[in-house]
Amino acid sequence: MRTSLSLIAVLCLSLLVSAQSQAQLNLMPMPSSVQVGTGQLPVTQTFGVDVTGFHDASLDSEIERFATRLSRQTGIPFWSKPGTVPTLTIHADHARAAVQKLGEDESYELTVSDSGAKLTAPNPLGVLRGLETFLQLVQITPTGFAVPAVTIKDQPRFPWRGMLIDVSRHFIPLDVLKRNVDGMAAVKMNVLHWHLSDDQGFRAVSKKFPKLTGMGSEGMFYTQDEIRELIAYAHDRGIRVVPEFDMPGHSRSWFLGYPELASGPGAYTLADGGIAPAMDPTREETYKFLEKFIAEMAKLFPDAYFHIGGDEVDGKQWDANPKIQAFKQAHGMKNDQDLQAYFNRRLEKIVVKNHKITVGWDEVLHPDLPKTIVVQSWRGQQSLAAAAKQGYSGLLSYGYYLDLMWPAARHYAVDPMSGDAATLSPEQQKLILGGESCQWAEWVTPENIDSHIWPRNAVIAERLWSPQNVTDVASMYARLNAVSLDLEWLGLSHRSARMHMLHRTAGDADISALRVLADVVEPVKDYNRWDETKQGPIDFHGALNRMIDAVYPESDTAREFAGLVQAFLQSSATDQAAEARIRASLTLWRDNDARLHPLLDQSFLLQEDEPLSQNLSALAAAGLAALDYIDKAQPAPDAWKTQQLTLIEQAKKPQAGLLLMIVSPVEQLIQASAAHN
DSSP: OOOOHHHHHHHHHHHHHHHHHTTTOOOSSOOSEEEEEEEEEEOOTTOOEEEEESOOHHHHHHHHHHHHHHHHHHTOOOOOOTTOOOSEEEEESSOOOSSOOTTOOOOEEEEEETTEEEEEESSHHHHHHHHHHHHHHOEEETTEEEEEEEEEEEOOSOSEEEEEEEOSSSOOOHHHHHHHHHHHHHTTOOEEEEEEEETTEEOBOOSSSTHHHHHHSTTOOBOHHHHHHHHHHHHHTTOEEEEEEOOSSSOHHHHHHOGGGBSSOOOOOSSOOSSOOOBOTTOHHHHHHHHHHHHHHHHHOOSSEEEOOOOSOOTHHHHHOHHHHHHHHHTTOOSHHHHHHHHHHHHHHHHHHTTOEEEEEGGGOOTTSOTTOEEEESSOHHHHHHHHHTTOEEEEOTTOBGGGOOOHHHHHTOOTTSGGGGGSOHHHHTTEEEEEEEEOOTTOOTTTHHHHHTTTHHHHHHHHHSOTTOOOHHHHHHHHHHHHHHHHHTTOOTTHHHHHHHHHHHTTSOOHHHHHHHTTEEEOOTTGGGGGGTTSOOOTTSOOOSHHHHSOSSOHHHHHHHHHHHHHHHTTSOOHHHHHHHHHHHHHHHHHHHHHHHHHHHOTTTGGGHHHHHHHHHHHHHHHHHHHHHHTTOOOOHHHHHHHHHHHHHHTSOBTTEEETTHHHHHHHHHHHHHOO
């Protein structure tokens, strides 16, 4: 309300320029203000960096990493000779916090002209963010590598922009985590939520309670030195590390070594199935154990926040335990939610005693808990808004679950401030700290986790960094493709891993036809892959080496084909260029089954995909026939249309956990051919 009219005008102009710039610059996240100038700054072997203002070893390391990446990106070795005029000048006013804090200033300004560039920031954290933007600006031109002339003023919309990586269901080695931290830094995320324990594994060594990993990890865990190593690695890249130890539910792995913590009798294994056990909230020994454990972990993890989980507690063990039922009755507890609130109150006091702030999932929200707790919502903006109305800070993860295999556009459409959150008062809106994407690990391995996270995670990063009105989907996909290529320079394998996995299924055979099929399929969405297990337990020791494990969560080929069909039909079938490309794709797909069939027969890993290949060929033939009817300006016969729509319905059904993503646009062609005059 106090904003001056002149400031409003400046902001509106900045946002307009930013929107116009999206088509010109492959930046993600899109900065809050971009002004495009004229000319460009050449990037040659004489490229050099100079630092003015604050300077320390950490900033030197940032610049060294920047130079290494710029060299890798351009293929140019850089060295500055004494007396060389620097190409990029960096200025920071003061040091960053030794332990990164929520809300620490990440703003920066970047000015590029044809004679040089200047990056200024309050501290090296802002410098980090600005250097990532500079790297994204580097492009190849007819005269060499260059950076376009721009003036950028940038700061994040939300202070908490995180990603959860679950390492319990499938263990993820340190080197894989590091390259994903690099990816997070590249798109300006700043929190790694490290989900370290769940039913299937306990992954962080406790020296006070060594049987947590000694019996609950199957030998796959992180030593405390490795944990410190990752924390330091992340800190150097402007990323906080928040640990999660899930309790009182999702805690089976705790009980292999310490069965006395459980609410029911064992013996316990890491295998899924049966009643999900939970900690006993009524025993004082439980809290004595947790006091020692949390004190140890609080010293290991320097961040101010500590995640206690708290979600999806199965109360069946509590209900079946007479002593727990007697405790509930004696304390006037009406249900299991009251019992969990009692547990959380006790737990929160332990966390506070160790100078940490508690974070928990939706289910921890209870009027009896102090307002200092941060509620992470997996249920949606409604629960996020409900928490804010009660005075609790919150994070949104609903809509950002990468493991659901949603397309980038669907994640992009979710905003922490939309829905019920949009109705909050200004003071309540300040309680929404941001959000986190989530990569749960039921169906990932170190081999394919990158492709399940990237590049889609970049659009969530943009939603949490950029102004709320940066929503153009076409621009997003264009920029996402460029960012995806850049991420591979960091060492991420989201594109290359698919090639290796497809080669595994084919042996030494030519995989060109297999790639054609893989390009137009996607894994089933949400948790529909669980249907393959008939709702039974997942075999977490099973191989993840099928086509469903190799393909991308989103098919760019199918999305682009759908766009061509839409453009063709919207032109009343007059767009000849679009039709030519449609025909070329349909012809390729029609003929592909004959090429692929020998490979499907000889590989046990591919035999289940044979119906997919056949359906692709049949669909493509139907699409070509529909185009012929449209070109002849005569309606397709009703009998033919009925036959093809039967094929469509068959092709819509998942095969081997995969969906053919060209079904809908081919159906549109069939419908158009039957109605065409």
